[in-house]
Structure formats: C-alpha cells, structure tokens
Amino acid sequence: MVSLFYFQLLSAGLFSIGLYGVLARRSAVLIVMxxxxxxNAVNINLVAAASHLEGRGSFVNFDGQIIAIFIITIAAAExxxxxxxxxxxxxxxxxxxxxxxxxxxW
Amino acid sequence: MQWAWxxxxxxxxxxxxIVVFGQKLPGKGAILSLLAITGGFxxxxxxxxxxxxxxxxxxxxxxxxxxxxxTCVYEQSWxxxxxxxxxxxxxxDPLTLVMLGLVTFVALMVxxxxxxxxxxxxxxxxxxxxxxxxxxxxxxxVLADNFLLLYVAWELVGICSYLLIGFWHERPSAREAAKKxxxxxxxxxxxxxxxxxxxxxxxxxxxxxxAFNAASTGAMSEGVTTAAALLLFLGxxxxxxxxxxxxxxxxxxxxxxxxxxxxxxxxxxxxxxxxVARAFPLFSAYDADPLLVVAIVGLVTALMASxxxxxxxxxxxxxxxxxxxxxxxxxxxxxxxGYTAAIFHLLAxxxxxxLLFLGxxxxxxxxxxxxxxxxxxxRKVMPLTAFVFSIGALSLGGIPILSGFWSKDEILVAVNxxxxxxFIVFGLITALMSALYMAxxxxxxxxxxxxxxxxxxxxxxxxxxxxxxxxxxxxxxFGFLSFNWPGxxxxxxxxxxxxxxxxxxxxxxxxILSAIMAVGSFIFAWMTYVKRRIALxxxxxxxxxxxxxxxxxxxxxxxxxxxxxxxxxxxxxGIAWFDRxxxxxxxxxxxxxxVRRLGFTLRLHVTGHVYSYTLAMxxxxxxxxxxxxxxxx
Numbered sequence: 001m002v003s004l005f006y007f008q009l010l011s012a013g014l015f016s017i018g019l020y021g022v023l024a025r026r027s028a029v030l031i032v033m034x035x036x037x038x039x040n041a042v043n044i045n046l047v048a049a050a051s052h053l054e055g056r057g058s059f060v061n062f063d064g065q066i067i068a069i070f071i072i073t074i075a076a077a078e079x080x081x082x083x084x085x086x087x088x089x090x091x092x093x094x095x096x097x098x099x100x101x102x103x104x105x106w
Numbered sequence: 107m108q109w110a111w112x113x114x115x116x117x118x119x120x121x122x123x124i125v126v127f128g129q130k131l132p133g134k135g136a137i138l139s140l141l142a143i144t145g146g147f148x149x150x151x152x153x154x155x156x157x158x159x160x161x162x163x164x165x166x167x168x169x170x171x172x173x174x175x176x177t178c179v180y181e182q183s184w185x186x187x188x189x190x191x192x193x194x195x196x197x198x199d200p201l202t203l204v205m206l207g208l209v210t211f212v213a214l215m216v217x218x219x220x221x222x223x224x225x226x227x228x229x230x231x232x233x234x235x236x237x238x239x240x241x242x243x244x245x246x247x248v249l250a251d252n253f254l255l256l257y258v259a260w261e262l263v264g265i266c267s268y269l270l271i272g273f274w275h276e277r278p279s280a281r282e283a284a285k286k287x288x289x290x291x292x293x294x295x296x297x298x299x300x301x302x303x304x305x306x307x308x309x310x311x312x313x314x315x316x317a318f319n320a321a322s323t324g325a326m327s328e329g330v331t332t333a334a335a336l337l338l339f340l341g342x343x344x345x346x347x348x349x350x351x352x353x354x355x356x357x358x359x360x361x362x363x364x365x366x367x368x369x370x371x372x373x374x375x376x377x378x379x380x381x382v383a384r385a386f387p388l389f390s391a392y393d394a395d396p397l398l399v400v401a402i403v404g405l406v407t408a409l410m411a412s413x414x415x416x417x418x419x420x421x422x423x424x425x426x427x428x429x430x431x432x433x434x435x436x437x438x439x440x441x442x443x444g445y446t447a448a449i450f451h452l453l454a455x456x457x458x459x460x461l462l463f464l465g466x467x468x469x470x471x472x473x474x475x476x477x478x479x480x481x482x483x484x485r486k487v488m489p490l491t492a493f494v495f496s497i498g499a500l501s502l503g504g505i506p507i508l509s510g511f512w513s514k515d516e517i518l519v520a521v522n523x524x525x526x527x528x529f530i531v532f533g534l535i536t537a538l539m540s541a542l543y544m545a546x547x548x549x550x551x552x553x554x555x556x557x558x559x560x561x562x563x564x565x566x567x568x569x570x571x572x573x574x575x576x577x578x579x580x581x582x583x584f585g586f587l588s589f590n591w592p593g594x595x596x597x598x599x600x601x602x603x604x605x606x607x608x609x610x611x612x613x614x615x616x617x618i619l620s621a622i623m624a625v626g627s628f629i630f631a632w633m634t635y636v637k638r639r640i641a642l643x644x645x646x647x648x649x650x651x652x653x654x655x656x657x658x659x660x661x662x663x664x665x666x667x668x669x670x671x672x673x674x675x676x677x678x679x680g681i682a683w684f685d686r687x688x689x690x691x692x693x694x695x696x697x698x699x700x701v702r703r704l705g706f707t708l709r710l711h712v713t714g715h716v717y718s719y720t721l722a723m724x725x726x727x728x729x730x731x732x733x734x735x736x737x738x739x
Contacts, residue, residue, distance in 0.1 A: 019724065023717055031716070102714030 007048030014041035028089070028096040032082045039075045043068040107156045108166065108180045110249065111196050113149045113206060116142040117242035121235045128231030133221075139234035140217050143241055147210040154203055172318050172387040173604050175200055179251050179315065192312070197251035200602040201383055201449065205248040205376075208453055211580075212372035212460045213241040215573035219464050220364045222569030223471055233273065233362070240266035244373035248380060252312040253302040256384075260298065260341070260377065264291050267374050271361040283360035290354040294344015298381075301337030304330065318387035328392045335388040335396035338381060339403075346378025346433045349407045353662050356426040363467030366422060370429045371460035376452055379436045383449060386604050390443070401441025401525060405532055408434030410660060412539035416546070417657045421466050421476050424547045428502065429459055431540060435517055438533060444520025445604035451513035454584055458502045458510055461577035465495035468566040468574070469551065478547060483556030487563045490571050492552040494578040499548040501581040503541035504624040509585030511621065514540075516588065518616050534620065541624040545631030553636045 014037055021034025050064020090096050120142035124135030131138055162169045162176060170177040181195030196202075217237060224233050243262035250256035265288075272284025305317045308326050317334075320326040326334075342348070347355040355375065359366060369375060382389065382400060389396045408431045415427035432455045439448035468491045469484065470476055485492040501508035504515075514537055522530050565571070590597045590609045600607035633639045646653055655661070 022720055023724070098716040101716075105712045105714030 004048060004052045007044060011041045011045035011048070014038075014044065026097045026099055028086045028098050028101075029083075031098065032079060032086070035082075036075060036079065039071055043071055046071075107153055107160065107164075107178055107198060110149065110153045110198055110206075111180075113146040113153070113210065114242040114245035114249065116145040116149075117238040117245065121239040121242065124231055124235035124238065128235065131231075134234075135231040136217070136221055136234045139238045140214070140221075142238055143210060143214045143217055146241070146245065147214055150203075150206045150210050153198065154207070157198060157203060170199065170315075172322065173199060173201070174606055175601075175603060181251065192254065193252065194255050195251045196249040197314070198249075201380075202248050204449060204453060204602055205380055206245065208376075208456050209241060209244050209248065209372045212456060212577075213237070213244075213368060215460065215577055216364045216368045216372075216464070219367075219467070219570050219573040220362075222567040223364050223467055224362060229273070233270075236266055236269045236273075237365075237368070240270065240368065240373055244377065247377055252314060253305060253317070254312040256314075256381075257299065257302055260345070260381075261295065263345075263374055263377055264288060264295065267291075267358070267369055270365040270369075271358045273361050273365065277360065280360040283354075283357040287354040287358050290351050291344040294341045294351055297337045297339075297344075298341025301334045301341065304334050304337065308334075314384065318385075321388050321391040331388055331391050332395055335385065335391075336399060338385050338388065339396060339400060342378035342381045342437075343403060344378070345381070346375050346437065347407075347430050348378070348403050348434065348437060349410060350662065352407060352411065352430050353666060355430055356423050356659075359420075359422040359426060363422065363463060363470055366426070367460045367463035367467065370426070370463060371456040375429060375433055376456065379433060379440070379448060379452055382437065382440050383445060383604075386440070386445060389440075390604075394443075397441045397443065399441070401438050401521075401529065404434045404437025404439070404441055405529060405536075406434070407431070408438060408536040409532055410434075412536050412543065413656050414659050415543040416539055417653060419478055421469065421478050421481075421547060421551060422463070424478070424543060425459070425462055425466060428462075428540060428543060429455075431536060432459070432502070435514070435533070435536060438529070439517040439520050442517075442521040442524040442529065443604075444517055444524075446599045446602055446608070447513065447516035447520045449602050450588060450598050451517055454509040454513040454581070455502065457577055457584055458498045458581040461494060461498035461574055461581050462502065464570070464574045464577065465491055465498060468570055469495075471566055471570070472563045473560060478550045481551045481557065481560060482554050483552070484560060484563065485552045486556050487560065488552075488565050490565055491574070494571075494574045495552060496548055497578045498581050499544040500628070503544040503628065504537055504620055505541075505628065506621045506624070507585070508582050509580070511624065512585035512588045515613075515617050515620060516611065518620060519611050519613050522613060522616060534623065537620050538623045538627060541627035542631060545628045546635060549631050549635040553632075 018034045018036075018038030018041060021037065022031050025031050025034060046064040046068045048064075050061060053061045053064075086096055089101060093101065095101075117139075120135075120138050124131065124138055128135040157176070157178070160167050160176060160178065164178070166180050167176060167178040169175070177197065177199040179195060179197050181193045184192040184194045186192070217234070220233065220237070224230055227233065240263065243259050243266055247256060247259035247263060250259055268284050268288040271287050272280050274280045275284070302312070306312055308330055309317045309320050317326075321331045344351045355370075358369060361369075389400065411427045411430035411434060415424050415431060418424045418427060432451070436448045436451050436455070439445075439451060466476075468488065469481070472488060473481065473484070475481055497508070501510040504511045518530065518533055518537065521533050588598050588610050596607070597610040599609055599611065630640070634642055658664070
C-alpha cells in the first residue's frame, strides 16, 4: 500500500497551486477553477486518510468518502452559481477581471 | 350644599363650548357665557341660604377649630398611586362664601358690560370664552379644600390673565405686558409651589385642614411652619402685586378695560389676599412672626403705590396704583390680625374698583383718551358715568357712610390694636393719599370746564350703564353690612372672622380723624383742580427731586431692566457659552468627531479587490494555524 505521506504531498501540492491561482489570477473564471482545485486537493486528502484508517472489527470507516461526496456535490452547485454570477458581471461590465470589479468598498 | 362645585363647573363647561361652537351660538357665545356665570351666581345664593340654615351637625359640616366658624367640607378620592392618595374637594366656610359672591357678581357685571364694550371686536367669542375660564378658575381657587387643587386653579388664573392682558396681541406693548404679568407672578408661584410641597412633606397630604392642625397642635415645628407660611406669602405677593412684584399690575392695563375691572376687583389680584386669609392658621401659629412680614410688605406697598397714584397722569394707571395701594392695605390688615377687616375691605374695594374701572372704560370707549390732562368736564356729556364714577371714587376715598369708609376704618382699628404707632401713622397717611388721588382723578376728568375736543362725546350704551349702576349701589351701601342690625344680624364680623366672631368695631378718634382727612382731601382737590384757587406749582416746585423719583415709579422698572440686562443676561450668556463650548463642543461633539475620523481612516482597508480579501483570509488562517501549533507544543 502506498504510504499516506505521498497522498498528503499530492494534496498539499494541489492545494498550493489552487491557492496561488486564487491569489494571482485576474480572471474570475480562473479563480473559480483554482477554488475547484483546492476543493479536490482536500477531497484527495480525505479519501486517502479514510482508506488508511483502521476499521473496528468488520466495520470499515467511510466517513472520509462520505464527506468527499458531499464536497463534490456542493462544489458542483457552487460552480453553477459562481459561473452564473460571473456571466451576469460580464453582461453588465464587459469584463471578468476582478481588479476592475472593485465598487463594493467604503 | 354639596352641589356647590357646580358653581365653577358651569363656567368651565362654557369656555370650550364657546371656543368650538362660538360662531354658531346666539350672540357669538356671549349669551352662553352670561348664562353660565348667572347659573353660578344663582347656585351661590342657594348655597348661601343652605349654609345659613346649616348647623355643625349637618352632613360634612363641623365647627372649625381655627376660624371657629361653621365649615363644611365635601371630599372625593381623586386617585391613588401606591400609598399616595389624592383627594379633591370643596370647602365651604364664610370666607369661601363671600369670595364666591364677589367673584360671581363682579364677573356677571363685567360680562354684561363687555357686551357693549367689546361689541364688534373680531375676537368677541374668544374674549367671552377666556372670561368664563377666568371666572371658573377663580371660583375653583376659592372653593379648593386642598393645596393641590388650589395650585392648579392658581395657575389657571395666571394663564387666563396672560391671555386677557395680551388680548390685543397685535400691539407689541400688549404682548410685553402679558409676558411681564405672567413671568413676574410666576416668580412668586415658585415660592407657593415650594411651600405647598414643604407642607406635603411635613403633613403627608395636601389637605389644608390637616396642615393647619399640624401647625396648631405643634406636630409641625415652628421653623417649618414659618417657612411654609412665608413661601405661601411669596406666591401671594406675586399675585397680589406687592412690592417688589407690583410692576406687572400697572402694565396689565394693556388688556381691554373690563378685563382690568375683573383682574383688579374679583379675580387674580385678590387671590393673594385670599390665600393669606385661607392659610391664616399657618401665619398665626406659634408667635405669628410671618404676620409681621405680611404687615411690613403691605404697608410699604400701600405707601409706595399711593404716592405713585398721586402723580400718574393716565386714568387707568392711577386706578392700577390705587389697587396696589389697597391690596397693600389688605395685607397690612391681615398682618395686624385684622382678618375680618381685610376681607371686608377686599369686598368693598372690589365693588368700588370694578365700578371705577368700568367707568374708566366707559370714558375710554367714548373719548378714546386716557390722559387725564386732555380730559375735563365730562360730567356735561356723560352725566351717568360721571355720577357712578364719583360714587366709586368717594367710596374708595373713604368719605363717611360710603362702604370704603367703614372698611378702611376697620383696618385702621385692627392696625391700631395690634401694631405699633409707626404702622398706624403710615396707615393714616396712605388713607389720606388714597382720598387725594381719587379726588384728583375724578375732578380733573369729570368736573371743571369741558375741553373743546370732548364736546362731541356721548354717553355709553345701556349694557355698560346698568352694571355700573348696580355696582355703584354696592359701592355706596355695602358698608352697612358691617353694623349690628336689629334682629339676628351682628355685622360681618360675626360671619367672617378668625377666632371668636365680633360685632362692629369703631374707634371714635380714628374714625373722625380719617373722615376729616378724607373730606379735607376732597375739598383740597376741589379747590385745586376745579376752582383753581390753589396753585399746585408752588407746592410741587419745592419737592421737584422727590417728585421726579415718584413720577418714575421709584425706578423699579429701570432697576429690573438693569438687573435683567446686566446680571441675568450676562449670567445666561455665560451659561450659554459653557453649554456651547464645553457641553456641546467638548463633551458631545469631540468624541463623535474622533470616532468619525477613526472611521474615515479605517475604511481604507476595504479596497474592493478580491485578492486583498483572500490574502488576508489566507494569512489569517496560517496565522491561526501557527498560533495553534505553538500553543499545542
């Protein structure tokens, strides 16, 4: 069995890439994609950790998988919402550059 | 008798009805007002007859241990709050009854007179509405059996006088006079309120009877009793225009003349004298020290006002200062234990002064002139007014057998019996001057040669003549009520008295002296102003500096103006500066400003850029993680 460490390394790497994307990208679409990347990094972490858990007797612990499925569901809904908002912003302002969308201040 | 509360209720009800429906009522509401006061007058007679037939065993009645006369009290609970119970009720005793008679009668006469005098005034209805309220307030004041109700009525009287003095508020001087009357009397009212609250604290109720009992049984200490009496007297001084609060009364001339008649005779100014008489058990408890203050204030007021009346040139102003002087005499009488004399003089003066003011109003109505120098010989064109005015003047001047003579004499007897020689000497001088100024006003206005400008003048209408005639009958004949008549009547002293009732008192040397002085004054004035045998200039030139002071009313107004300008306004200016600079700027605005400036600075962190929020979130999370890690190791 592959050691949990490598899964966690992969997960951390994906999360960091996603975080970099959220911080550095200007395009709202790419930021949403980066968020998806971060969510999936977390999913990998959860599933891997769950499969490495010791079951008690015949009972196998599925908590990690269950949470991962929830996250995938919610992420799908969130992407739908986020893309709809981005579309509206594009219609209104002809741009999806988040640096230019800065009127929600003061 | 328990229905006596109806007397003010008629008028109370009439006032708002006239204000609301005035234009639709017959006579623009004047008829309703007249009906209300007539109703009060009728009920007064019913109550009087019942009272004379009552005995201490009648329901609600007992013999008061203070006045030692029959007193009936009808009380009803007003409301309770916790252990505080407020009652309101009426007290009927001889003092109340004579006041009720005076107020209802004079108010009725003045209202009939006003029908003619105020005819055509755009605010005719409003005039009668306030008039009704004024009478109602005064009637409540004399009926009140507790200090709280009395205070409410007292303030109502004040506000009504304000409304009536400022009736022609288009004139700036009327506005000023109304404000002056209200504010000056308010100063005294503060004393009255404190006095009432002091009594309430000591006695635990507003009831007058309980307060008097506490004073006479010693439950209330001498200091408190004296303080309460003096505080009540402060209120009385304000309302009754005693020195130094007298300045509002001469200016109250700005109202319509019948209002002056009402204020000077029946309502308002006599309220102060009435209050002292009502609270007499407080004043006379222990050593009766407050009464000495009352006597001194009364004497000073009487002397000062009568000197001013001697030199005033405005007919209404002469009458106003004469009122102040006579109020001073009433106070002097109360201060000399002359309870009966003071009340008797109050009544006699009330009838005479109402008559004189109505007469002055009649003159003003016809000639539109008040400066006595520009009038003269009006007897020829206004014979009826001249006749009744002369009766009023002779009565007030103290000519024998007219009522003013008897009442003034009673006062002098009381002063002679209870106070030292200084009081009686100055009292006699006041009496002399009061005869002089009445003679002067009457002779200059009505006698002598008629002035050219006055020849077109005509007599006033009957609505104005009849009330004056009725008042003249009383002003002339009321004094006979003071004698012991055959039958059951033992003089007014046996009816209205404090302590044991007494019959008619007459001290021969005083009576003859004051009669000689009064007649002498009138003859002197006749020689001076009608026959012109005596040249006044030779006398006045010798006293020019003194005369100047008197003509300027002892500079009271100037001193008050100076005090207001230099002390009150400067002090208030300081307070206003403190309020603006310290309270407003430093205490209130500066914290608000600093919060606002802080907010202006802090808001800059809200950039609107997504990455700045994200970065803050990431750094925060990392920071929390690091913090948690350090803590856990």
